[in-house]
Amino acid sequence: MIKIEYLSKSFNKKNVINNLNFDVEKNEIVALLGPNGSGKTTLLNIIAGLQYPDSGNIYLNNTMVNGTNKTKKIYVKPFKRQIGYVFQTVSLFPHMKIQDNIAYGLKSLHLSNAEIKKRTNTLIEFVDLTRYAQNYPHQLSGGQQQRAALARSLVTEPQILLLDEPVSAVDPQLKETFRMELKKYLQNLEITTLYVTHNINEAFMMADKIAVMGNGHIEQIGDRNEIFDKTRSTFVAKFLGLNIFEGKAIKEQDNLLLVEINELQLLTTLNPSLAGKNVTITIKPEDIKLSTEKPSNIKYNIIPGVLTEIIQTRSITQITIDIGFPIKAIIAFSEIKQLNITVGDRIYTYFNPSILNVFS
Amino acid sequence: MTQNQKTPKNSQLTDKTTLIFLILIVTTYIVFLTLPIISVFLKFDLTQINTHLQNTTITDAIKLSLYTAIASTGISIILAVPTGYFLATRNFYGKIVIDSLMDLPLVLPPAVAGIALLYTFAPKGLLGPLFNSLNLTIPGYTIAVIIAQTFVASPFLIRAAKTGFEKQDKTLYNSAKILTDSRIKIFFTISLPLAMRVIISGTVMTWARAMGEFGATLMFAGNLPGITQTMPLSIYTMLYSDPTAGLMLSIILISISFAVIFTVKMLEHKRYGAIT
Numbered sequence: 313m314i315k316i317e318y319l320s321k322s323f324n325k326k327n328v329i330n331n332l333n334f335d336v337e338k339n340e341i342v343a344l345l346g347p348n349g350s351g352k353t354t355l356l357n358i359i360a361g362l363q364y365p366d367s368g369n370i371y372l373n374n375t376m377v378n379g380t381n382k383t384k385k386i387y388v389k390p391f392k393r394q395i396g397y398v399f400q401t402v403s404l405f406p407h408m409k410i411q412d413n414i415a416y417g418l419k420s421l422h423l424s425n426a427e428i429k430k431r432t433n434t435l436i437e438f439v440d441l442t443r444y445a446q447n448y449p450h451q452l453s454g455g456q457q458q459r460a461a462l463a464r465s466l467v468t469e470p471q472i473l474l475l476d477e478p479v480s481a482v483d484p485q486l487k488e489t490f491r492m493e494l495k496k497y498l499q500n501l502e503i504t505t506l507y508v509t510h511n512i513n514e515a516f517m518m519a520d521k522i523a524v525m526g527n528g529h530i531e532q533i534g535d536r537n538e539i540f541d542k543t544r545s546t547f548v549a550k551f552l553g554l555n556i557f558e559g560k561a562i563k564e565q566d567n568l569l570l571v572e573i574n575e576l577q578l579l580t581t582l583n584p585s586l587a588g589k590n591v592t593i594t595i596k597p598e599d600i601k602l603s604t605e606k607p608s609n610i611k612y613n614i615i616p617g618v619l620t621e622i623i624q625t626r627s628i629t630q631i632t633i634d635i636g637f638p639i640k641a642i643i644a645f646s647e648i649k650q651l652n653i654t655v656g657d658r659i660y661t662y663f664n665p666s667i668l669n670v671f672s
Numbered sequence: 673m674t675q676n677q678k679t680p681k682n683s684q685l686t687d688k689t690t691l692i693f694l695i696l697i698v699t700t701y702i703v704f705l706t707l708p709i710i711s712v713f714l715k716f717d718l719t720q721i722n723t724h725l726q727n728t729t730i731t732d733a734i735k736l737s738l739y740t741a742i743a744s745t746g747i748s749i750i751l752a753v754p755t756g757y758f759l760a761t762r763n764f765y766g767k768i769v770i771d772s773l774m775d776l777p778l779v780l781p782p783a784v785a786g787i788a789l790l791y792t793f794a795p796k797g798l799l800g801p802l803f804n805s806l807n808l809t810i811p812g813y814t815i816a817v818i819i820a821q822t823f824v825a826s827p828f829l830i831r832a833a834k835t836g837f838e839k840q841d842k843t844l845y846n847s848a849k850i851l852t853d854s855r856i857k858i859f860f861t862i863s864l865p866l867a868m869r870v871i872i873s874g875t876v877m878t879w880a881r882a883m884g885e886f887g888a889t890l891m892f893a894g895n896l897p898g899i900t901q902t903m904p905l906s907i908y909t910m911l912y913s914d915p916t917a918g919l920m921l922s923i924i925l926i927s928i929s930f931a932v933i934f935t936v937k938m939l940e941h942k943r944y945g946a947i948t
Contacts, residue, residue: 360850362850389849390846391853397850401843403843403846403847405847406844406866416851417851420853
């Protein structure tokens with residue numbers, strides 16, 4: 313497990329990590345998600361012991377590796393932390409064959425040659441690189457190189473695995489395949505894993521839990537669905553690309569909560585503690601439904617509007633509707649064809665009260 | 673329209689003129705640089721080689737140059753490679769001053785280097801009392817040749833080693849730090865092998881510079897046949913007494929220098945795909 317308490321680190325008087333607290337349970341896979349420059353890599357480097365924090369405590373498997381115990385300052389060297397680290401850039405030793413790269417860590421453990429060979433081969437097989445064991449790193453594709461780097465980091469049987477944007481060094485057309493492979497390896501490993509990425513989909517795919525990092529600390533941590541559905545910070549909502557509105561919780565109505573955004577009244581799940589307060593409301597673009605006719609079987613939250621923008625990609629379509637203010641919706645490409653709508657058309661937007669996320 | 677038609681024609685003309693002009697400059701320059709070398713070869717009578725090789729002054733100079741240059745290069749490797757590593761991997765207050773001082777012998781006129789060494793190692797120099805108490809005299813002995821060569825040539829190797837270590841991806845070092853506890857192991861298994869090519873080319877340059885050292889050796893070590901008279905000093909001495917012997921030594925030095933530069937260029941061209 314990883315436990316971080318009140319961690320701070322600044323560079324040139326700029327706070328990169330600011331009083332950060334964070335826990336990863338044993339054998340849990342947590343994605344550390346955040347925009348570029350939010351201090352994710354610095355955090356990983358500090359956990360690995362490659363950089364020193366200004367203050368704060370770090371525990372790995374209940375052992376303090378950074379911090380102050382009574383008056384004694386503690387710092388455990390990277391090698392002694394029992395971690396595996398896969399770096400963002402392909403960090404294989406370019407002058408060593410894949411097999412020697414993977415065996416490198418074992419040569420410091422005073423093992424017999426037979427044991428080194430056995431453990432190296434097991435890992436080479438695990439990452440499906442048996443054919444390439446005698447090749448040099450530059451003879452491998454980006455994905456194969458990162459798989460070798462994963463094997464090298466696992467060979468010493470670490471307790472904790474740190475992955476820093478492991479997909480970024482892979483060729484664009486192979487990224488998706490590599491993500492699938494990596495997911496498979498991580499599932500089979502059963503090891504405490506901290507997976508750093510700036511890619512929302514990747515975080516969702518790889519991890520059980522997502523921690524969103526911003527402004528030098530963890531803005532929100534939770535189950536991957538909870539992060540999207542029960543967002544508790546404007547920063548997280550913006551980063552995830554949710555619709556965000558400032559409004560006011562008015563009163564209880566029909567066992568629901570009535571909220572008002574720019575004079576538009578909407579109903580959401582009842583939360584009596586919010587009544588009368590200024591609130592932030594988020595709606596996932598994927599949860600918004602559209603209809604050209606006014607839906608007859610729906611009771612709440614039907615809003616007429618005008619379609620103002622359509623942005624198509626191969627699989628999905630993002631549209632913007634003016635309902636007195638702009639709201640984004642993401643729908644399948646096939647749906648837009650079915651609805652037969654275009655910019656300027658009038659359209660009904662509707663959504664279930666339960667999908668409105670409200671926090672003060 | 674007319675303008676459009678004219679422009680390519682004009683630019684073609686300018687391109688051609690520029691090219692002719694450029695070729696003229698380059699040719700003149702190449703002739704200027706190679707003519708002196710060619711003239712040395714043209715002047716030399718090949719049949720004389722055997723006679724010269726009977727002359728012990730000449731063979732002594734060749735041997736001495738080889739021995740001293742190998743010794744000073746060896747010392748340079750021991751001193752300059754770790755120094756280059758230190759300068760490449762550490763930041764400290766006043767680093768730029770140390771860095772500049774290390775480069776100083778590269779730009780210093782050899783005569784100044786000779787004077788400086790005399791004022792340091794001669795019996796009346798700064799370290800004179802120390803050597804006197806140990807009953808050691810440096811100037812006038814072969815050790816002085818090695819000191820002069822090391823002083824003048826070793827900064828080439830510091831520079832090369834520093835560049836070699838500096839351009840390494842820091843992540844490789846960090847990866848190794850997680851996998852092993854021993855910094856010495858990291859140095860010998862990661863840092864040094866990755867810098868090896870640059871260090872080898874720096875070593876070759878250092879050796880060549882040591883072979884060619886003249887001014888500092890003449891002033892500091894003296895010009896004693898068999899003891900401090902290296903090939904360049906021998907050429908200088910024979911300029912009037914035996915010019916053809918001087919020519920032969922020059923040809924040897926030119927050939928060595930060319931071989932060295934050629935080797936370094938070849939090494940620079942041949943690199944690991946992944947390192948560059």
